[in-house]
Amino acid sequence: MRIISIRVLGISGSPHRHGNTETLLDRFLDGTQDAGASIEKVILRELSFSSCKGCNVCHKTGECVIKDDILPLLDRILEVDCLAVASPIYSMGITAELKGLIDRSQYIWAQKYILKTRYLTTGYVTRHKGVFISTAGLSWDNVFDAAFPAITAFFNTIGFEYYDNIIANEMDRYKGIHGHPTALTEAYNKGFEVVKKLEKLKKLSH
Numbered sequence: 185m186r187i188i189s190i191r192v193l194g195i196s197g198s199p200h201r202h203g204n205t206e207t208l209l210d211r212f213l214d215g216t217q218d219a220g221a222s223i224e225k226v227i228l229r230e231l232s233f234s235s236c237k238g239c240n241v242c243h244k245t246g247e248c249v250i251k252d253d254i255l256p257l258l259d260r261i262l263e264v265d266c267l268a269v270a271s272p273i274y275s276m277g278i279t280a281e282l283k284g285l286i287d288r289s290q291y292i293w294a295q296k297y298i299l300k301t302r303y304l305t306t307g308y309v310t311r312h313k314g315v316f317i318s319t320a321g322l323s324w325d326n327v328f329d330a331a332f333p334a335i336t337a338f339f340n341t342i343g344f345e346y347y348d349n350i351i352a353n354e355m356d357r358y359k360g361i362h363g364h365p366t367a368l369t370e371a372y373n374k375g376f377e378v379v380k381k382l383e384k385l386k387k388l389s390h
């Protein structure tokens with residue numbers, strides 16, 4: 185029997201190592217690994233990269249002129265089946281680290297929508313799942329709302345279906361992610377389930 189291996193990449197955009205957000209991401213990755221996936225984790229803060237400078241050269245060439253750690257990371261992203269991007273809420277949005285990565289994917293957007301050199305079928309997008317993981321201090325229901333459009337834009341650019349959110353607010357009240365009643369279990373279960381779903385989809389496409 186052919187063994188189908190699902191590749192999962194987790195990217196933490198939290199500047200705080202092993203804090204609430206990275207811990208929630210780790211639980212998601214544990215679930216994916218227990219379901220049989222191969223996993224990798226990248227900490228954006230440990231990479232060396234600049235923000236997009238808006239030169240728009242990529243609109244003509246399809247390539248980014250800034251040769252730093254973001255380009256191999258975006259290459260890696262395009263190789264995996266499941267991508268989990270994690271960020272705490274900072275000032276009602278995602279962190280500068282994660283926004284910096286998303287802005288730097290503009291050359292992929294240019295390949296798709298301006299140069300039309302990258303074409304992805306609906307089937308391809310269905311077989312690539314994107315998950316957004318986030319934590320916030322406040323109890324407000326709308327505390328994640330400003331984050332969703334940037335994540336939607338990113339998954340759309342790289343050709344991943346925006347599969348799910350794993351979000352936990354009220355970190356201040358719960359005194360951190362370990363005090364949250366459901367988030368860590370939810371993250372583990374969702375990690376496990378997405379790999380099983382991807383395995384089925386991959387089997388069908390072979």
Ligand SMILES: Cc1cc2nc3c(=O)[nH]c(=O)nc-3n(C[C@H](O)[C@H](O)[C@H](O)COP(=O)(O)O)c2cc1C
Pocket residue numbers: 198199200202203204205206272273274275276277319320321322323327355
């Ligand atoms: C600079 C900064 C800005 C923040 N802004 C918000 C905010 O706007 N809304 C909110 O609910 N929490 C806010 N928080 C709290 C964090 O989102 C929360 O503590 C989160 O769980 C931290 O995750 P981490 O441990 O991965 O850093 C902020 C924290 C920092 C450090």
